[in-house]
Amino acid sequence: MKIHxxxxxxxxxxxxxxxxIGVSTSILCxxxxxxxxxxxxxxxxxxxxxxxxxxxxxxxxxxxLSALQSLIDQFVEIQGISYIYITNESGEFLAHTFxxxxxxxxxxxxxxxxxxxxxxxxxxxxFVEVSSPILASVAGAVHIGMxxxxxxxxxxxxxxxxxxxxxxxxxxxxxxxxxxxxLVGRKIELLTAYAVRLARDRDEAxxxxxxxxxxxxxxxxxxxxxxxxxxxxxxxxxxRTSMTGLGGPDSGAMGLG
Amino acid sequence: MxxxxxxxxxxxxxxxxxxxxxxRGAQAYFEHINRAGxxxxxxxxxxxxxxxxxPDPSVQNTMALMxxxxxxxxxxxxxxxxxxxxxxxxxxxxxxTVYMFFPFTGAQPQREPPYGEFAFNLRASYGxxxxxxxxxxxSIGKRRIGVFYQADAYGRSGWAGVRQALSKYGEKIVGEAxxxxxxxxxxxMRRQVEILEESQPDAVICIGAYAACAAFLREAVDLxxxxxxxxxxxxxxxxxxxxxSEGREDSQRYTRLLVNSQxxxxxxxxxxxxxxxxxxxxxxxxxxxxxxxxxxSYTPFAHSFVSLEGFLDAKLMVEILNRLGEDPxxxxxxxxxxxxxxxxxxIGEMVSFSESRRQGLQQVYYTIVQDDRFVTLxxxxxxxx
Numbered sequence: 001m002k003i004h005x006x007x008x009x010x011x012x013x014x015x016x017x018x019x020x021i022g023v024s025t026s027i028l029c030x031x032x033x034x035x036x037x038x039x040x041x042x043x044x045x046x047x048x049x050x051x052x053x054x055x056x057x058x059x060x061x062x063x064x065l066s067a068l069q070s071l072i073d074q075f076v077e078i079q080g081i082s083y084i085y086i087t088n089e090s091g092e093f094l095a096h097t098f099x100x101x102x103x104x105x106x107x108x109x110x111x112x113x114x115x116x117x118x119x120x121x122x123x124x125x126x127f128v129e130v131s132s133p134i135l136a137s138v139a140g141a142v143h144i145g146m147x148x149x150x151x152x153x154x155x156x157x158x159x160x161x162x163x164x165x166x167x168x169x170x171x172x173x174x175x176x177x178x179x180x181x182x183l184v185g186r187k188i189e190l191l192t193a194y195a196v197r198l199a200r201d202r203d204e205a206x207x208x209x210x211x212x213x214x215x216x217x218x219x220x221x222x223x224x225x226x227x228x229x230x231x232x233x234x235x236x237x238x239x240r241t242s243m244t245g246l247g248g249p250d251s252g253a254m255g256l257g
Numbered sequence: 258m259x260x261x262x263x264x265x266x267x268x269x270x271x272x273x274x275x276x277x278x279x280x281r282g283a284q285a286y287f288e289h290i291n292r293a294g295x296x297x298x299x300x301x302x303x304x305x306x307x308x309x310x311x312p313d314p315s316v317q318n319t320m321a322l323m324x325x326x327x328x329x330x331x332x333x334x335x336x337x338x339x340x341x342x343x344x345x346x347x348x349x350x351x352x353x354t355v356y357m358f359f360p361f362t363g364a365q366p367q368r369e370p371p372y373g374e375f376a377f378n379l380r381a382s383y384g385x386x387x388x389x390x391x392x393x394x395x396s397i398g399k400r401r402i403g404v405f406y407q408a409d410a411y412g413r414s415g416w417a418g419v420r421q422a423l424s425k426y427g428e429k430i431v432g433e434a435x436x437x438x439x440x441x442x443x444x445x446m447r448r449q450v451e452i453l454e455e456s457q458p459d460a461v462i463c464i465g466a467y468a469a470c471a472a473f474l475r476e477a478v479d480l481x482x483x484x485x486x487x488x489x490x491x492x493x494x495x496x497x498x499x500x501x502s503e504g505r506e507d508s509q510r511y512t513r514l515l516v517n518s519q520x521x522x523x524x525x526x527x528x529x530x531x532x533x534x535x536x537x538x539x540x541x542x543x544x545x546x547x548x549x550x551x552x553x554s555y556t557p558f559a560h561s562f563v564s565l566e567g568f569l570d571a572k573l574m575v576e577i578l579n580r581l582g583e584d585p586x587x588x589x590x591x592x593x594x595x596x597x598x599x600x601x602x603x604i605g606e607m608v609s610f611s612e613s614r615r616q617g618l619q620q621v622y623y624t625i626v627q628d629d630r631f632v633t634l635x636x637x638x639x640x641x642x
Contacts, residue, residue, distance in 0.1 A: 065414070066341060066364045066410040066413045067365075069410045069412070070410040073338070099435045100436065100449045101448075101452045102433075
């Protein structure tokens, strides 16, 4: 596509501006989505951990561990939850969802730690582990491992959608700008052609570009102005010629004045 | 005129042998009663659904049985993860007074509040089975017990039983490994065996279904874990033996240290009247699993612990239905069950029920493999010391 010299700087400026807006919006969006979704996942996990902890009290006090296992088996079906384990007040594992066994990192970990932690379990992946106390920790704690890989994938998906939207707007904006500029450029081209033709053959130019002269925009005004200047020039030229016939240009000019 | 009982069990998948055999045993007795005129002139019919030993289908089947089929009672459900999910439905629809009779599971939820009041059990519990196994292992000096279990409510139930039994001796489970429900015999159990091997157990108690437990037994022996390996009654002993023996000339190598607890006596012991009756009726009627439910190939056993249990379940069920009289009402079922006192099922142990006793049998039997069949274990000392 031919870019008119007149608009090269303008277009470059627009690209730069759009690019700047796109990049800064994307960075802000990535940060916001990442932070919000991470917090939301953590908060949801804590909510689930608390739900299990609340529901576990009676079951643990009734010492029915099969019902406890049944409870956590239902929660582990929720997407993103990779494992759940419940420890008692002594740190002993009462129920869990690990296969083929409790990973050494968790077996040897601190079951009383209720802070949110990040874990890397060999052969399983990376996890965010949230915990909730059961009966203010006197009956133990529920620990839930969220798959960081899946969370990251979800966040990346959400960010991807945002960036995709911003990029689409950016590209559409740039294309629209180029289109608008080329529209203006085409009219300027016509005006230029008209001016050139006017300089060569006035009548032919007026006939060939009469559409320009009837326009009510700036192009039409300029075309009419060119024609006016040309007519003024013609008048001057005619007068100068007649003056020359009367006795030379100086005397003619003086005579008109 | 019929009395329709609803049964949701595994008729497909790697545990289908359990549902099929339980059904066959029960059907042998129901068929016998129906041919003799039924219960007060009413035939006893089993309405069956397949749940593949999975909780969600089991819940759906129960909805259909209770609300669409409007069965008289639920009977012969198979499995802890399935039954534990169905029990809350019985409470939800308690105004319909639908009771669950004799589920094929020894777990606690249907034996205790808040759901115990909606179920009646015949078999001994997993707590009793695991306690018996632990007591016997400890008695021969094997105090370091490892547990291999199914990662669900059933496995946890057995695990809890072992843990509690060991606590009597001041011991803890020394190592544990799990597997996912639905594991096939062809799957590898190497990692599970390695995990347990690290804990150096004196014995391993398995709480699983036959396909997974047979796979574990195979890998354990192949990897040199030379300790007694015990299974609970739910395993389906004959199915396990069939898998471990199939195509092997040295199957004795794999079963040498195997011991299975049972909740019914040996079907080989024909001195027991109920066993003679069971063998006679199984031979006479050759019951088959519902053709519409069995999609995978399965060769039934002439006799098995599971079908014997189904047979005894049916026998007691018929006795209870008899006690309801000529106009059986669901609302009278509980009273009919509680009227069963010192009832002789024919296995030497009297059956009684009451408000506080919702389990008919208490006895646990131990069996080992001899000449490619399960026989009663006489001496733990001689076999495992």
